[in-house]
Amino acid sequence: MVVISVSLPEALLEAMDKYASKYGYTGRSELIREAVRDLVSQDLAPEPGEESFTVIFVLTDKRHKHDADERVLSTVHRYEDMVRVLHHYRLDQNLCVNLVITQGPQSRSGELARKLRGIRGVVDVWIKHVTPAPHQL
Numbered sequence: 550m551v552v553i554s555v556s557l558p559e560a561l562l563e564a565m566d567k568y569a570s571k572y573g574y575t576g577r578s579e580l581i582r583e584a585v586r587d588l589v590s591q592d593l594a595p596e597p598g599e600e601s602f603t604v605i606f607v608l609t610d611k612r613h614k615h616d617a618d619e620r621v622l623s624t625v626h627r628y629e630d631m632v633r634v635l636h637h638y639r640l641d642q643n644l645c646v647n648l649v650i651t652q653g654p655q656s657r658s659g660e661l662a663r664k665l666r667g668i669r670g671v672v673d674v675w676i677k678h679v680t681p682a683p684h685q686l
Contacts, residue, residue, distance in 0.1 A: 601655050602652050603652075603655065604648070604650050605661065605662055606646060606648060608671070608672045609646075609647070609670050609671055610644055611643045618637065618670075628651065655678050658678070659676070
């Protein structure tokens, strides 16, 4: 493996060390490799002909906009040809999570995620692309 040098603010390094200890990483390098692998894999296009799945979590807050969940569902339904799973979970009086799993081109899943991020009342959108035979990184 190649050795690199990375500069981090002290507070971020402390948070990283705490995370690594909490979740059983053997060292900083292992944690950084996993984080970079996850980040880079979100942008990797699948090989031609490969099926690509995308998991999207959408967190909404009714305090920001009361109809956010309805707008999320309406947006997702415009992509019904590629949506394989759609679940809505109410976390408390104001917060909800929508789980969307799509199958198809990453470009369309990314487009869906961008549209979801643009909805008022959406607090966060987390997206993860997965292929049946992940790239070896």
